[in-house]
Amino acid sequence: MTCRTFPFLLVGAILYVVILLSVDFLRPHPAPFRLRREALLLPPVFSMLAFIRLGLLAAVSAFSLTSCQKESEPTPSRQEQLVAYHWQTTNYYVKNAGQSSNVELFASWKECQKDDAQKFAVEGTYVHKTGPTTCDTEQDVTGTWHLSEQDTKLTLQEAGWKDNQVWTIVSMSDREINLERPTVIEGGFYVLQLRAI
Structure with missing residues (x-):
């Protein structure tokens, strides 16, 4: 992956996580109060998966940004x-x-x-x-x-x-x-x- 392709991959990964969050928030719940409460306090399983996804996304982003910073023009002969x-x-x-x-x-x-x-x-x-x-x-x-x-x-x-x-x-x-x-x-x-x- 190069610095040119990284922004597109990063945007795609963010959209992927946002869609997953939206699907979980919008799923049917027994009562409005529970919906509001679960929207603020995520269930344990969802929280674990969400944080894992976000953690992986952050790690990939940090690694890619570091790689981009290290890229330089080759030394001319x-x-x-x-x-x-x-x-x-x-x-x-x-x-x-x-x-x-x-x-x-x-x-x-x-x-x-x-x-x-x-x-x-x-x-x-x-x-x-x-x-x-x-x-x-x-x-x-x-x-x-x-x-x-x-x-x-x-x-x-x-x-x-x-x-x-x-x-x-x-x-x-x-x-x-x-x-x-x-x-x-x-x-x-x-x-x-x-x-x-």
Whole structure:
């Protein structure tokens, strides 16, 4: 039973109990006084059956309402999350590359580069789109992408380039992605952080 069907079943169950009560109240009785008295003070057998029915109805209602409250939308896959938005870089740096601190790369970017964004398509292509602020020589870049190793690796292959980039997805939500890939220095990593726009 789903939340959509529950209201109809609940109304039907209530009508069923009301009909049973009405039938018992309207059955012939020896005297009007007895009818009034039994309407207020139910006979033992009727009371027991009525309370059992009402108790079962209340239990089913409570269980169904609890189930409805627990229902939620299924978590989208990483592919669905990737293709749902444009992704913009919020930070880019190198860590553990023989330096005592991180080497900031994003801070050195020009403002016309910081507003660029990546758009991933379902068919496995992507476009690195220039933002509102455009550099003199800047233009859109295209390529292909795919996920692998149980959606923990994101491979980007820019058009016209022989080498690809394989990023490890460290964490991913519906609005943020944290990626890493090794540098040429052992133990070092490029760290790329993206947000959905």
